[in-house]
Amino acid sequence: MYTMSSEPPPTPRAAGRLSRSGVLEAAVALADREGLESLSMRRLASELGVVPMALYKHVADKDDLVAGMIDQIVADYRAPQPGLDWRAAVRGRIMAARDALHEHPWLRSALERATQRTPAVLGHMDAVAGELRRGGLSYDLVHHAMHALGHRIWGFSPEAFSDGAGSTTAPDAEPAPVDPAQLAAMAERYPHVVAIALDTAQRAPGGACDTEAEFAFTLDLLLDAVSSLHAAGWRSR
Amino acid sequence: MYTMSSEPPPTPRAAGRLSRSGVLEAAVALADREGLESLSMRRLASELGVVPMALYKHVADKDDLVAGMIDQIVADYRAPQPGLDWRAAVRGRIMAARDALHEHPWLRSALERATQRTPAVLGHMDAVAGELRRGGLSYDLVHHAMHALGHRIWGFSPEAFSDGAGSTTAPDAEPAPVDPAQLAAMAERYPHVVAIALDTAQRAPGGACDTEAEFAFTLDLLLDAVSSLHAAGWRSR
């Protein structure tokens, strides 16, 4: 028996070394296979043939693990073809997000639970805002449109982020004394996100996004739209 | 010290007997005070001065506890004044849901995690559908409007329910061989919800709600609306 070593090792990746991306990949695979409820640090560790605490060298804690998983997937959202007009491009990006949600059924819950916006998440927001901007919309309207599209941008509700979909302040919820160097770095990577924030700050001296007003804006937009369809004798198909 | 019994008992409700509503009330109070993460069966039990297993006489399990908490609160959504037109009435109901979300910050997560639609939740849906119907909209359009309003109806995304906001099949996800008596009971309590389901079933012989089409409907509705605002030179305030 002992000499019949033809059977492969029972899955734990033979190689000795863990890495952050290896851990994230295994976590995504586990969640895809068995759902987010089954993803525990202990379970993931045993899957990797390693003691639970070994993971903590590559991941700060469980929240960081889940943030990493989200980031990996959002970074892979496919971009629309270059030639498209702004509407088609926005539509394409939103559909790409929705596709990811279908591929990874745990993603919605993960996004809903997430407390920080990772770079890829900010990048996706920035890309959508950029397409709208390309359509000639003012940053003010882009901001409102981001709120209205809301969960469509993710395929789910982004209000999980404490300050709303179109809000663009840094991950920290506080007004936050802005470090100019940090702001410059943000503006470099997420120009539209920052532009919206500046536009909002300029418009309302408080600077904060008025989430109540945004909610009402979208609600009335939808009620108007539905009303018009009704008046026009809309029917499906 | 011992005789100085002027201090009140250290909170555990003095009275001997637990009840379902007492348990739910304490759970809501605990979640209001310390958040949903702090709500555990063990913690709640100790708050009530009782052993954890005592709760299981009044609540099937933790999911049932949370469903009960939701149901209690949704049942208390205030109804709009009777005189209002349909738009104002819909608006009022949606704002009432949003108010509850502000009052109970844990409610959004609870709703997102919930797997079953409780009577009060169905009642709220039915009431919103009823207001739209009162506006003269076809059930087909009411159905689409419910999807479009989506998370606005709750103040959050209802896609947590596996089959979408406007979907109206019974809590079980399966096509489910319909028990006529059960359907009649449903139709009695939730006439509009049932009417939408029948309308949908009639329109698409499969009977199931096409969530992809509903998603696209809302997305295009919003893109159209934003587009029009832009063309009309919209600005905020």
Added chain:
DNA sequence: ACCTGAACACCGTTCAAGT
């Protein structure tokens, strides 16, 4: 009918130690 006690099979994470 309602509550208890002890137990089972789990969690995330800290801390001190090994190599």
Added chain:
DNA sequence: ACCTGAACACCGTTCAAGT
């Protein structure tokens, strides 16, 4: 630098028993 072992302070829930 990276992984381990043992421990801490928790979970939800079953099962058999008490009153």
